[in-house]
Amino acid sequence: MLRRIILKNFRIVDADTDFFGSLIIENNVIKKIVADTENIPDADITIDGSVFDSSTVLMPAFVDLHAHFRDPGFPEKETLESASLAAVAGGFTTVVCMANTNPVTDTIEKARVLKARSDALGFIDLYPVLSLTKNMEGRELSGIKDLPAAEVLMLSEDGKDVANDNLFLAAMGEAKRLGIPVSCHCDFGGTEADAAKKAGRPRAEWSRIEENNAVRRAIELGKKTGCHIHIAHVSTKEAAEIIREAKKNSVSDNGFFLTCEATPHHIGATEEDARRMGDESFGRVNPPLRSEADRQAIIAAINDGTIDAIATDHAPHSEADKAAGSPGFSGLETAFAVCLSHLTHEMTPNQELQRLSALMSKNPARIIGLRDRGGITAGLRADLVIVDTQARQKVNPAQLKSRGKCSPFAGKELRGKILMTLNAGKIVYMGETSA
Ligand SMILES: [Zn+2]
Incomplete structure (x- = not known):
């Protein structure tokens, strides 16, 4: 059964490109990249980038x-x-x-x-x-x-x-x-x-x-x-x-x-x-x-x-x-x-x-020889991350998912926050947003 996810109205950045657009993901791969939001088909899940802060960017995971x-x-x-x-x-x-x-x-x-x-x-x-x-x-x-x-x-x-x-x-x-x-x-x-x-x-x-x-x-x-x-x-x-x-x-x-x-x-x-x-x-x-x-x-x-x-x-x-x-x-x-x-x-x-x-x-x-990921291009695995590039937060070891809590950055304020992660088109992480 076809499973379709749309990520629309995002600033999309990978190693080679930086543009505004939308991704159509079918099953686990990026099927199509479109510049406008017209002609976007129905989807099982649609994530609209315009609800996030303007510093939000969609990148390859x-x-x-x-x-x-x-x-x-x-x-x-x-x-x-x-x-x-x-x-x-x-x-x-x-x-x-x-x-x-x-x-x-x-x-x-x-x-x-x-x-x-x-x-x-x-x-x-x-x-x-x-x-x-x-x-x-x-x-x-x-x-x-x-x-x-x-x-x-x-x-x-x-x-x-x-x-x-x-x-x-x-x-x-x-x-x-x-x-x-x-x-x-x-x-x-x-x-x-x-x-x-x-x-x-x-x-x-x-x-x-x-x-x-x-x-x-x-x-x-x-x-x-x-x-x-x-x-x-x-x-x-x-x-x-x-x-x-x-x-x-x-x-x-x-x-x-x-x-x-x-x-x-x-x-x-x-x-x-x-x-x-x-x-x-x-x-x-x-x-x-x-x-x-x-x-x-x-x-x-x-x-x-x-x-x-x-x-x-x-x-x-x-x-x-x-x-x-x-x-x-x-x-x-x-x-x-x-x-x-x-x-x-x-x-x-x-x-x-x-x-x-x-x-x-x-x-x-x-x-490591993987050519099916690492960028945002039609045909690649939909391994994606949505980041806020301006959000600042203090590293709090108690909040780490890892059982190891030791970090040299504990208590330090850093810029950049992970909002959402997709593994092969599946949402595997959702952080709490300020919105
Ligand atoms: Zn090591």
């Missing part, structure tokens, strides 16, 4: 390349249900979730179970990452060896990478065979970082060496293999520069391809925030919140295209785990507002949303 859903195994931190609610409240309908669950997601069977549970919930389109090694122990390859193509869209050993070069290369070889990226988190020690650690140097120092060296290593091994390397959560000015240079000089004859992401918290917060929250407790995150110079360098790398995408690294924990120093923040629900508040100062109002749409929808979708 966001795609997150990096989240920790903690399911299975850590219900005190998060569940698939709470994470999915957090995702749609943040405007995300496609989420890639990392494999450091319990048990580790290291076989296609485990990934399928999680995906099926998510599909049954129906909030988002979930893509579980497969770990590179069995149980993330760094000893032998995981189920990626006999992984069928097109079912898993990204591989990653999460915060560990793989210490053994040959094993890391073998894993990258499988990624090349599958034509999917390896997300390298680049917080694996290495001898120089380990020495600094042993010498009692502060975390800010050795973790910087760690990230910079691990980024160099991932690029080097990726070049050798000729695969797609995706660098997760770039946070130092040096790492941004290494990637900038590597992108310039990348010879793509053998298939080597380099992309990277930055997180909202490295864009909108610094070591000052970590100190205020507690360096070794509530302010802990991997990689750590860095200096203002690093933050500015990350923003510059976003502006010049070195950094391709925003990814949340949503990493919820219980209050007790945070107090004990577990690294990570809840990020899905604040990502858009943090980016809008911190990334767009030098852009005109027209540029800012198109750039953000590229960073949060189009580019991340392309990085």
Whole structure:
């Protein structure tokens, strides 16, 4: 049976366009885009943009390349249900979730179970990452060896990478065979970082060496293999520069391809925030919140295209785990507002949303090879978000859908609010409006 939804009288913005118009959605796809409101057919649901404030915009829903859903195994931190609610409240309908669950997601069977549970919930389109090694122990390859193509869209050993070069290369070889990226988190020690650690140097120092060296290593091994390397959560000015240079000089004859992401918290917060929250407790995150110079360098790398995408690294924990120093923040629900508040100062109002749409929808979708979403064009999945670009609100952790309540933006006023989220033409989130 045909199910039709109309979204009419909206300012519509994606990475490539910015115009006023209406969308006709049939079943789960954008069937047609029309400039006027005449000749609009009847629909099961009609949402009229003219009832919202003039700062309201219809955009493609966001795609997150990096989240920790903690399911299975850590219900005190998060569940698939709470994470999915957090995702749609943040405007995300496609989420890639990392494999450091319990048990580790290291076989296609485990990934399928999680995906099926998510599909049954129906909030988002979930893509579980497969770990590179069995149980993330760094000893032998995981189920990626006999992984069928097109079912898993990204591989990653999460915060560990793989210490053994040959094993890391073998894993990258499988990624090349599958034509999917390896997300390298680049917080694996290495001898120089380990020495600094042993010498009692502060975390800010050795973790910087760690990230910079691990980024160099991932690029080097990726070049050798000729695969797609995706660098997760770039946070130092040096790492941004290494990637900038590597992108310039990348010879793509053998298939080597380099992309990277930055997180909202490295864009909108610094070591000052970590100190205020507690360096070794509530302010802990991997990689750590860095200096203002690093933050500015990350923003510059976003502006010049070195950094391709925003990814949340949503990493919820219980209050007790945070107090004990577990690294990570809840990020899905604040990502858009943090980016809008911190990334767009030098852009005109027209540029800012198109750039953000590229960073949060189009580019991340392309990085994982999804061509059916990330924009607003006839034929694409109706993954959409309605945002108010001027609404300001204070981040209140108690109101987060995520079970993890720790955010460096708690109590801060941010610009930008998610009003409604649609996943494949279905309304999956509705915020309370001021109207
Ligand atoms: Zn992570």
